[in-house]
Amino acid sequence: MEQKEQRGFALPVAVFALVIVGVITTGGFFMARQEGRIGVASEYAGMAFYLSERGLVDAMDNWNRDLYGALPDWGDTTFTRDYTGLGQVTTRITRMTDLLYFVDVDGTVTRGGAMRSGASRRVGVTTRLVIAEIDPPAALTTRGTTSLSGTAEVHGEDEIPGGWGGFCPDPLEDKPGILTDNSSQVSTIGAAEITGDPDVVEDTSIDDETFTDFGELDWDDLTEWANIRLSGGTLTTLEPDSTFAGDCRTGQAFPLNWGNPENPGAACFDWFPIVHITGSANIQSGGVGQGLLLVDGDLELRGDFVFYGIIIVQGSIATQGQGNRVLGGVMASNADFESQAFTGGSVVTNSTCAVTRAIRNNSGLTRVRPLVARSWVDLSAISES
Amino acid sequence: MNTGDKRGFTLVEMMIVAVVGAMVVGATYQILLSSQRAMTVQTAQVQGQQAVRAGLDILTSELREISRSEGDILNMAPNRVEVRAMRAFGSVCGVAATGSPILVQKVGRFFEDGDSIMVFADNNPDLVSDDTILPGLVSTIDKTQTCFGGEAAQLLTVPALAVAAALTDDTVRLGAPVRAFTRYTYGLYSVDGDDYLARKSGVTIAPLVGPLAPNGVSFTYVDSLGSVTTNPRAVSRIEVTLRSESSVLNQQGRPVAGSLSTAIYLRN
Numbered sequence: 166m167e168q169k170e171q172r173g174f175a176l177p178v179a180v181f182a183l184v185i186v187g188v189i190t191t192g193g194f195f196m197a198r199q200e201g202r203i204g205v206a207s208e209y210a211g212m213a214f215y216l217s218e219r220g221l222v223d224a225m226d227n228w229n230r231d232l233y234g235a236l237p238d239w240g241d242t243t244f245t246r247d248y249t250g251l252g253q254v255t256t257r258i259t260r261m262t263d264l265l266y267f268v269d270v271d272g273t274v275t276r277g278g279a280m281r282s283g284a285s286r287r288v289g290v291t292t293r294l295v296i297a298e299i300d301p302p303a304a305l306t307t308r309g310t311t312s313l314s315g316t317a318e319v320h321g322e323d324e325i326p327g328g329w330g331g332f333c334p335d336p337l338e339d340k341p342g343i344l345t346d347n348s349s350q351v352s353t354i355g356a357a358e359i360t361g362d363p364d365v366v367e368d369t370s371i372d373d374e375t376f377t378d379f380g381e382l383d384w385d386d387l388t389e390w391a392n393i394r395l396s397g398g399t400l401t402t403l404e405p406d407s408t409f410a411g412d413c414r415t416g417q418a419f420p421l422n423w424g425n426p427e428n429p430g431a432a433c434f435d436w437f438p439i440v441h442i443t444g445s446a447n448i449q450s451g452g453v454g455q456g457l458l459l460v461d462g463d464l465e466l467r468g469d470f471v472f473y474g475i476i477i478v479q480g481s482i483a484t485q486g487q488g489n490r491v492l493g494g495v496m497a498s499n500a501d502f503e504s505q506a507f508t509g510g511s512v513v514t515n516s517t518c519a520v521t522r523a524i525r526n527n528s529g530l531t532r533v534r535p536l537v538a539r540s541w542v543d544l545s546a547i548s549e550s
Numbered sequence: 551m552n553t554g555d556k557r558g559f560t561l562v563e564m565m566i567v568a569v570v571g572a573m574v575v576g577a578t579y580q581i582l583l584s585s586q587r588a589m590t591v592q593t594a595q596v597q598g599q600q601a602v603r604a605g606l607d608i609l610t611s612e613l614r615e616i617s618r619s620e621g622d623i624l625n626m627a628p629n630r631v632e633v634r635a636m637r638a639f640g641s642v643c644g645v646a647a648t649g650s651p652i653l654v655q656k657v658g659r660f661f662e663d664g665d666s667i668m669v670f671a672d673n674n675p676d677l678v679s680d681d682t683i684l685p686g687l688v689s690t691i692d693k694t695q696t697c698f699g700g701e702a703a704q705l706l707t708v709p710a711l712a713v714a715a716a717l718t719d720d721t722v723r724l725g726a727p728v729r730a731f732t733r734y735t736y737g738l739y740s741v742d743g744d745d746y747l748a749r750k751s752g753v754t755i756a757p758l759v760g761p762l763a764p765n766g767v768s769f770t771y772v773d774s775l776g777s778v779t780t781n782p783r784a785v786s787r788i789e790v791t792l793r794s795e796s797s798v799l800n801q802q803g804r805p806v807a808g809s810l811s812t813a814i815y816l817r818n
Contacts, residue, residue, distance in 0.1 A: 178571070182578035189585040193592060200596050207603060238724065239643065239698035261725020264675050267641060269657075289657070291641075291670070291727045295678060381678055536670060537681045538620050539729060541817040542639050546611050547658035 209274050209284035213252065216272030217288045220246070220254035224268050225292060228533045230525060236260035251276055264294045266533065269544065287544040290535050297387075297530040298380030299457070299475055301494025303344035304361060304515040307482070308371055309502035310350045311343065313357035317484065317507035319343055320514045321361020326473055326492050328429050333518035340494075340515045341366040357507070361515070376477060376498035384479075388441045388459055390529030393420045397444025397462060403452030408432045423454025426473040426519075437474065437526040445480060451488075456523050457530070464497075466511060473516070474523030484511035493519035590798055594806040598794030602810045605747045605759040605767075605792045609736060610814050613788055617818035620668070620683055622731075623782035629767050630737025631788070638665065638730035640704070643697035645722050650686075650714035651707040654728050655697040661704050663691055665730035669708075671716065672723045684722065686713040688730070738767040747792060763795035763807060772813075787815045 223246070236242060241259040248254065252274040259267045273285040304321045305311075313319065323337040342361030343351055351365050359365060377384040394417065407414045407422040413433035414422060423440055425433035437456040445462030451469035458464075460478040468486025474493045476482075482497040482505055489511035499505060507513075524530045535541065559567075616622035616633050625632035638661045644653030652669070654661065661667070665688045673680040686708035697703035706728075708714055716722070732751065739748040739755050746760030747767055760766070767790075773779040774786040793809040800806050 178574050178578060182581065185578075185582055186585060189582075189589055193589060196589075196592060196596055200599070203600060203603070207607070210607075261641060262675070262723060265672070265723070265725035267725070267727075291725070293672075293678070293681075296676075298676065380676075534678075536727070537678065538617050538683055539668060539670065539727060539818045541615065542636070542657075542727070542729075543611060543615055544639070544657060546615070547636065547639055 205277075205281060206284070209277065209281060210286070212276070213272050213274050213284040213286040214288070216248065216252045216254060216274060217270045217286045218272075219248070220256055220270035220272055221268060221288060221290055223254075224256050224258065224270065225290075225533050225535075228528070230294070230531055233258055233260055233266060234263075238262060252282075261291075264296075266292050266294070268292060285545075287548070289542045289544050291540045291542075292533045292535055295381075295532045295534055297382050297524050299382075299387075299477075299520070299524060299530070301340075301475060301496050301515075301520060303341040303366065303494070304513050305342065305495045305497070306344045306371070306375070307495075307497040307499050307505065308346045309481075309499045310504040311345065311507070312352045312354065312504070313359065313507045314354040315508045316356045316510045318358045318512045318514075319361070319507070320358075320512070321364070322515065323518075324492060324514045324516050325518050326426065326516060328427070329518055329522075332429075332522060335517055335521055338517045342515075344368055344371070346371040373498060373500060376479060376496055384459075387439065387457070387477075388461075390439055391441035391459065392416055392438035392456075392527075392529070393423070393440045395420055395440065395442045395446070397442050397446045397460075399447045399449060400452065401449060403454050405453045406431055406433055423452075423458075423472075424456055425453070426455040427453055427471070435526050437523045439527060439529055449486070455519070456527065463503075468509070473519040475520055481505045483507065485509050486511075490514075492516040493523065587801075591800050591806055594796035594798035595808060598796055598806060598808040599810070601759040601762070602792035602794050602808060605762075606790060606810055606812050608758055609747075609790050610812060612734070612736065613790075613814045614817050616816055618783050618785045618816055620818070621783060622818075623771075623785055624733065625735070626769065626771055626780075626782055626785070627737070628769060629765075630735055631769050632733065632735040634666075634731040635734045636729050636731050638662075640728050642669070642722055642724060642726040642728060643701075643703055644695075645717060645719045645724070645726075647719050649717045650709060651692075651705050652717055652722060652728070653695055653697065653703050653705050655701055655703045660693065661688060661691055661706060661728075661730050663688060666732070667706070667708065668729045668731065669717065669722050670726040670728075671721045672726060673721055675723060684713055684716050686710060686717070736767075737769075738762065738765075759792075761795070763793040766793045766795065767791075768793075785816065787813050789813045 241257050243257045245255045255271045257269040269289045271287045275282045305319050319342045321340045321342040323339050325333050339362040342359040342364045344366045348365050348367035404421040405425040407419050413436050415436050424436040425431040439457045442460045447465045448470045449467030453471045455473040458476045463480035464478045464482050466484040466489040469488035471490045476495045478497040481499045481503040485508045487510040491513045493516050612635050615636050622634040638659045640654040640656035643655045667686050669684045671682050671684050688706050689709045690707045692705035695703040695705045735750040741757045744761035745766050746757035748755050748757045770789040771785045772787050773784040791811040796806040798806045
């Protein structure tokens, strides 16, 4: 029996419906994917922005004053840093003047492979160096009765520390040997000596603030920025060359490392800490240090202590024994007007180089900060493209 | 001749086919319809999301750079904020002892005649306490100048007497940043019956993204302690919420809507 082909239209209709549904589903997937891509692009754009911001902060936190300071006006230097798993930051630092710098950071996201990486953002900030204005006006600035005996010496003639010749750009500046509120209370006995330009100067305006206010900084600022805090008492030794794997070990974890001023090749030669002694201290039996030594109470040097930089004492200062040597400047408030005695073979010598290096090599005393207002700029937003 | 079995469809068969066919077509149509509706809703949702996202990007970019301490927030309301928005940036590379003009090396866009500018005045370079910002209005620009290293520079003349007198080399020093700005109001504006996030300058309203919901733009001004403030100079961050609303209705019969919020911390 021959059977004729009998087809309905259900199959074509079903196929048509499947095609339509397929098209709609594909369209939905396409839109969802587009939306997903836009979301990812937005996320990565945000990532690039914060990468640039991080680059800005890192550039200011790790300010290389020697390198940037040596650039000519309007000269610049560029460096690149990788942030593993996130992106790359190219930083250009332009020196405008001695104190003004422009930091230009371009952050590019590398995370996500070839498909997703590449988002970039460029931001900038105008910064200025803020350098603490601590300039001891004499080799020894103090108040009240001050006597030198034995072979103690105070010299206002500027001296460059041995081996520091290449690190002292500023011209020499002789200062008074002693600046005091009452010159009649300064005396020498025996072979003790005071020299300077002039030897002794009287300034009746010297008061407490002379020893606590330094330009735009005060005593609280300085002590707050201390790298090392000690409670006082007797210090019998220092560790000027505390290193690990060739690096200088610094900070509160190594409170006896006050730098290594007498060995220019040493790892700790550029370590100029702010040391804050919250009480009174006796430093005896040697030790070498540099930086800024702040003492809330009295300070007594008992022999063979060598210090390069600035010593500021809110109480009185006294020396005894042989070998004490301070290059830089000493300021002793002596608020209680105690009798201060420099005995033995102690020597205090003015050194503008030691003072300058103590300030400029401490990140707390030489800080780079954004301008007071309108320092930050989104350079991507004003690009010509 | 074999004539074979030559029967036609019976009425019952035809009715069954018609009913089954109608069911298949009806079901297919329903699927199609619901898919299309879902797609329309989804499209409206996506467009709304894209609109508010783009709007937040614009607002973030504009508002992040303003300075509260320098009074860049001129007016602030729950649905609008008027600010000085930066348009050009450069650094002073030449300044005379007698004041205006100043030579500026731009970054990005050119400065233009009539720009309102802000110039950083260092005064005594050893002091931070005397640093300030000088406002000015550029009258003419010479774009043919050069700066350090032969870089292209613009010579800006800023004639206002008091400002010009202050633009001296012991006040505005080399490296001082210069910014040009424009007053813009960002907020919700009605354009052709729809609500948009728009930028108003003078009487000109430029729609940016939309359409948005009638309450589609809201600003909350927060100070550094986290409290809502009405003092423009105390604003530390601006919290922005954008809400989209479409004429398309969702399955519940409500307009398709979406919203995004962000907190913008002021950098300057």
